[in-house]
Amino acid sequence: MSDMREILDDIDRWRSAGKKVAVARVINIEGSGPRDPGAAMAVNEDGEVAGSVSGGCVEGAVVSEALGIIHDGGPGKMVSFGYSDDEAFAVGLTCGGIIRLYIERLDW
Amino acid sequence: MSLYEQFRAHVRAQTPVALATIVEGPGVGAKLMVTRIDGDEVVSGSLGHPDLDRVVARDTAGELEAGRTGVRHYGPEGQATPEDLVDTPTVVVFIESFSPPPQMWVFGAVDFTAALGRVAKVLGYRVTVCDAREIFATKRRFPMADEVMVTWPTPMFESRGHTLGPRDAVCILTHDPKFDVPAVQGALATNVGYIGVMGSRKTHTKRLERLAEVGVSSPEQLSRLMSPIGLDLGGRTPEETAIAICAEIIARRTGHTASSLKTTSGSIHS
Numbered sequence: 561m562s563d564m565r566e567i568l569d570d571i572d573r574w575r576s577a578g579k580k581v582a583v584a585r586v587i588n589i590e591g592s593g594p595r596d597p598g599a600a601m602a603v604n605e606d607g608e609v610a611g612s613v614s615g616g617c618v619e620g621a622v623v624s625e626a627l628g629i630i631h632d633g634g635p636g637k638m639v640s641f642g643y644s645d646d647e648a649f650a651v652g653l654t655c656g657g658i659i660r661l662y663i664e665r666l667d668w
Numbered sequence: 669m670s671l672y673e674q675f676r677a678h679v680r681a682q683t684p685v686a687l688a689t690i691v692e693g694p695g696v697g698a699k700l701m702v703t704r705i706d707g708d709e710v711v712s713g714s715l716g717h718p719d720l721d722r723v724v725a726r727d728t729a730g731e732l733e734a735g736r737t738g739v740r741h742y743g744p745e746g747q748a749t750p751e752d753l754v755d756t757p758t759v760v761v762f763i764e765s766f767s768p769p770p771q772m773w774v775f776g777a778v779d780f781t782a783a784l785g786r787v788a789k790v791l792g793y794r795v796t797v798c799d800a801r802e803i804f805a806t807k808r809r810f811p812m813a814d815e816v817m818v819t820w821p822t823p824m825f826e827s828r829g830h831t832l833g834p835r836d837a838v839c840i841l842t843h844d845p846k847f848d849v850p851a852v853q854g855a856l857a858t859n860v861g862y863i864g865v866m867g868s869r870k871t872h873t874k875r876l877e878r879l880a881e882v883g884v885s886s887p888e889q890l891s892r893l894m895s896p897i898g899l900d901l902g903g904r905t906p907e908e909t910a911i912a913i914c915a916e917i918i919a920r921r922t923g924h925t926a927s928s929l930k931t932t933s934g935s936i937h938s
Contacts, residue, residue, distance in 0.1 A: 563764070563766065564679075564764065572676070585764070587691055588739055597738055597739070597762075598737040598764050635697045636689075636691065637696070638692055664697055668670065668671050668697070668699055
């Protein structure tokens with residue numbers, strides 16, 4: 561599992577190049593999910609990615625959210641992805657679960 | 669040094685460290701870090717209220733000890749019981765534990781060892797290869813190993829057996845009774861979670877006789893030995909054998925059946 565530890569080298573490389581970085585972590589999963597809490601993914605201001613938080617189902621949406629947080633400069637926030645009947649076109653997990661993530665700028 | 673830089677330094681030094689972050693409620697983003705240095709807990713950062721810090725630091729230390737990651741709910745002043753949480757905003761705290769990687773000790777510097785070491789590294793183990801024969805136990809033959817020890821099993825377990833725990837594995841691939849009997853004895857004296865011993869069924873039977881001669885014969889002891897080692901995948905190459913061993917380690921840890929999901933029912937990830 562890739563948690564924060566596995567993406568430290570990429571984060572360091574980006575930060576020493578002066579790039580702003582956001583980090584997303586899996587907080588919990590309802591139903592079936594491919595990753596445990598703590599799975600982490602980092603995104604830099606250019607949209608480069610390290611690590612992953614699902615089997616590739618939600619990474620694209622996480623990049624957009626992370627870039628939003630990097631550019632707005634706001635506090636961290638929770639985001640959820642999952643399949644439900646009212647949101648047939650929403651981004652979801654192919655395995656049918658709901659994944660909740662916390663995304664924040666790495667400014668601590 | 670920023671909290672992140674301290675965190676990074678602890679991870680690099682393989683010091684157990686846990687982060688507690690407010691992910692919802694008042695104070696989103698606030699962080700507290702707990703590490704254990706020489707047996708003492710060291711707390712840095714703050715979630716914004718001394719009582720909240722005290723309660724979360726205590727819980728985070730417990731989660732770190734158990735190697736767990738998950739969410740806990742508090743009131744803004746550290747209230748933790750359901751009655752206390754009525755009429756207060758809820759602070760949702762995400763606690764992440766970062767314990768050092770699990771260990772795999774592989775006894776016997778053979779071809780299977782190189783393949784097993786490679787697969788174990790993919791799974792995140794810290795791999796130690798151990799063999800008494802200096803010409804075989806070399807870093808050049810096992811570049812994937814974190815450590816290659818030229819020594820006998822007994823001194824190895826005497827000096828470091830106490831560091832092995834339920835998440836760790838000992839794989840004995842020597843086939844040589846003068847090496848694998850003391851290795852089994854040493855492993856049984858630890859709390860290691862997995863002990864696998866390679867060899868044919870015939871070798872296994874002979875080994876049981878030799879173990880009985882040195883006093884290892886109780887059913888509790890013998891039931892800890894996974895011997896012959898590995899799941900019955902029918903593979904033949906060292907790489908396939910390594911997968912069969914690692915798959916068995918995973919199945920033993922989770923308590924699952926190691927059958928094809930197609931033939932079983934129920935939740936996959938529970």
